[in-house]
Amino acid sequence: MTTVKEVCRLAGVSTATVSRALKNPELVSAKTRERVFKAVQESGYRPNMLASSVKTGKSNSLVVLVPNLSNPFFLRIIQGIEQAAHEQGYSVLLGDTQGEPAREHEIAGMVLSNRADGLIHLDHSFPFSANDAHLAERVPVVSVCERIMGDKEFPVIELDNYAATRSLAKHLVNYEHQKFGIIAGQKDSQIHLDRLAGIKDVFASEGISFDDDMIVGGAYSIEMGQQGVRDLMAKDNRPTAILCFNDDIALGAVFELKRMGIRVPQDVSVVGFDNIKVSAFIDPPLTTIDQPAHEMGRKAVEVVLQIINGVPLKRSREIFPYNMLERESSGPVNPDF
Amino acid sequence: MTTVKEVCRLAGVSTATVSRALKNPELVSAKTRERVFKAVQESGYRPNMLASSVKTGKSNSLVVLVPNLSNPFFLRIIQGIEQAAHEQGYSVLLGDTQGEPAREHEIAGMVLSNRADGLIHLDHSFPFSANDAHLAERVPVVSVCERIMGDKEFPVIELDNYAATRSLAKHLVNYEHQKFGIIAGQKDSQIHLDRLAGIKDVFASEGISFDDDMIVGGAYSIEMGQQGVRDLMAKDNRPTAILCFNDDIALGAVFELKRMGIRVPQDVSVVGFDNIKVSAFIDPPLTTIDQPAHEMGRKAVEVVLQIINGVPLKRSREIFPYNMLERESSGPVNPDF
DNA sequence: TGGTATATTGCAATCGATTACATTATAACA
């Protein structure tokens, strides 16, 4: 591999000059600069990023922890992250944890071993091992769309989940629905509680009775949506409206309802959450909450870089606006169902 | 940050011993080893990966070039890559190029600057800039699902695209279809040619006339599928069967056909390619070619690591088996359409 | 117990950059 030495030889200057010519050209005379550039060109020299990182102490990369790469919603966030990071000269390390704590610890450890300067977490778990917990104090961490559990409060980029599900619930209540079902994702997270609270508060103020028995689910997947529908429809008071805590669940729910011969939305209304791309193109198009995932990803980079650079944060919680998209999967209640 | 020095101090040994205790424990006596471990524990020491990478010359990471992160098919490949990489102690750098050559060059440059040891390319473009082309000679590169254009032949992990589209075409011909439309993705790639050849050869041997005029498209997106359907249906001889070159296109095609009041598959059959997750859950479920994307991603890692480690490759082209999934978006021709 | 083989450990060079400090060249000015 060609190193700076080779360039020195070709240009007849010292390593210091080469380094300066490339990083701080203004410190080097125009003549020498040209000579160095030509030597770089000739030799095909590329500075060894790792070596410079050792010296500067910055790896110029961020690591992103994803609970499950197959969820297309995360993709939009990651895309935003990747773009913003690149604009700032950072590269993105990807870690798919599959929800396994061991993997999380391992990947989060990258920040501790100088492989990454900061961590963006797309899940609610505390990503470090108990052993490393105290080390995590000094590590730049931001979470997106979820709040990280545990003692330490990390900055978070999120949606007003409470208000968003309120909107959804009101939307359905306006259509005269009285009997509801909920297919949730992971139930141990803060966003689950927020979303549930939003719904229940609407029910309470509208005088709609709701039993926790009508909450099913447990994972953010299409299959969970199918299973959830089967569970709900087996109950005594079948719901006429189903709130799904993400679009994958809603997709599965719609699919399963239709398979069972139940019409959407004529018999049962279904609403989702996230607005993944396909939601607009299924039959019927899904009523859902649009999260500005791309922008949220970008914001996460902005915030984590502020922490890295020691810029004080204006606030530790960035709340993004949501947008309820009323499409055709929800409609007036069917009294005969 | 705690460095090896701190551990030395606590354990009362030299840096060499600490390094060995951690990397080659068998070279250190049990007693000292324990002392070192305890010191590591106490100090919360984490070896600086970058520093060790400088010395060893290996970054232990791979960079993945994705043309467009919003295509869910890539996700499955990336997931396979990420898993396999992690199992081998490698981490994955993600680069979303958005098809922009400048971005590609920049990201591919990571391998040249020692930031990554190898490159996995999910597109057909030659990823290096003209300037770096000669440097690319010594760089471990593998492509997945696409063949990289240019003089140099890189190892490739791919499907037998020719045979796969043959199967699709035969499947439709068996249903007595005579009038076909194709909605393609990027038309300048090898896989496009392979897929087209497969279809045309079936047509030729079956005596079906086909005009290139019936090939529309140009991008692998849902919107392209919609546009493609509009283009095809505006033609004099409307097709009764449409071959889409990926599932996103097919999704858009099905959506648009239904929107136009054309039934799928009763009036028009639609087939896709890739088998993304949702394809099984739309209405109607999509007939498509299942690519073992996850396995292909894993294979890509295996191959690129072989190149990195100087293990001679058995073959430079790994062909994976495809699987045609006959679902409900395709059926017998409707003579009255 | 003495001597050799082997297991442990430390010293110091090294990886490929960056950068503080020292030195030399150039410019500016009286």
Next chain:
DNA sequence: TGTTATAATGTAATCGATTGCAATATACCA
């Protein structure tokens, strides 16, 4: 032209690890 301020360059230390070689400690054997 001599002096001083400034620009340009070089020397060598440094970042935090790894590792070849040398030195020392222990084990083994006669």
